[in-house]
Amino acid sequence: GAVVSQHPSWVICKSGTSVKIECRSLDFQATTMFWYRQFPKQSLMLMATSNEGSKATYEQGVEKDKFLINHASLTLSTLTVTSAHPEDSSFYICSARRLGGNEKLFFGSGTQLSVL
């Protein structure tokens, strides 16, 4: 089956620092990757959609200058939380759509970010 690797699985950082989260499709090429954020007891909320080689499309209310998304290859997308603050503490999860595949999405294992 298709595997999406996401790391780190958890990270603790100081306020004001930047954190990079990687999402890799290990055994398939992903044309599109999605980044979600989940606060405790809330649903997964879509943050942005990224297509390989083009700029990401951000959902309303998500700051593109704060959450930098790079999708430089068909197997790797990164989310960088810049100048992180405690309110950015959340569970971040990526998902990938396979090139030439159907509508099924494959999910990473998520990253728990805690900003002190």
Add this chain to the structure above:
Amino acid sequence: KQEVTQIPAALSVPEGENLVLNCSFTDSAIYNLQWFRQDPGKGLTSLLLIQSSQREQTSGRLNASLDKSSGRSTLYIAASQPGDSATYLCAVLKNQAGTALIFGKGTTLSVSS
């Protein structure tokens, strides 16, 4: 704007019970609906995917139904086990062309032995 609602938010049952989780969505123009399982601090495990043209899907002790016209889906779990304890998420996909899933808040299930 599509909204997905799941009821109940939490459910506790003794081992062996059959149970039903409910999901409703406001826009019936969906491509498919998926049920996921999420363990605390973990990623998502896809359980069942129902295409818009289908009425139900089954996998082991799980059965998911879809009534697209009324905007409802149910996940039936037979003979529940403690290992079924997790949060179950319902999500809908609007179309095939690159859109993302829209999730409900989930139902947190606890099965006691």
